[in-house]
Amino acid sequence: MSLLDKYLAGWSFRTNKPEFDVGQEIDVYLTDYSNGTALARVGDTLIHVEDAPPDALDTRVRLRVDEFDTNDYVGEATFVEAIDGTTF
Numbered sequence: 001m002s003l004l005d006k007y008l009a010g011w012s013f014r015t016n017k018p019e020f021d022v023g024q025e026i027d028v029y030l031t032d033y034s035n036g037t038a039l040a041r042v043g044d045t046l047i048h049v050e051d052a053p054p055d056a057l058d059t060r061v062r063l064r065v066d067e068f069d070t071n072d073y074v075g076e077a078t079f080v081e082a083i084d085g086t087t088f
Helices: 003-008
Strands: 025-034 037-042 045-049 059-069 074-087
Touching: 025 045, 025 074, 045 059
Parallel strands: 045 074
Antiparallel strands: 025 037, 025 059, 037 045, 059 074
């Protein structure tokens, strides 16, 4: 193994279209609402959250992924909890 290989071991590039597994819990910011449904954007991935509280906009929340389409990078999730009320 070369010095460069050792240096780069474990490195990876982030994608602008992350994928999520059903049942996975993720921490995200709710960025806006569309037709009464809260939206979380993670790069170009869009997560719809039907049951988010109305005051959760622009706050960090924990979601549980219910469905995820790996072709369109769109999913649905259930609101679990607000995390420390921080905004971005």
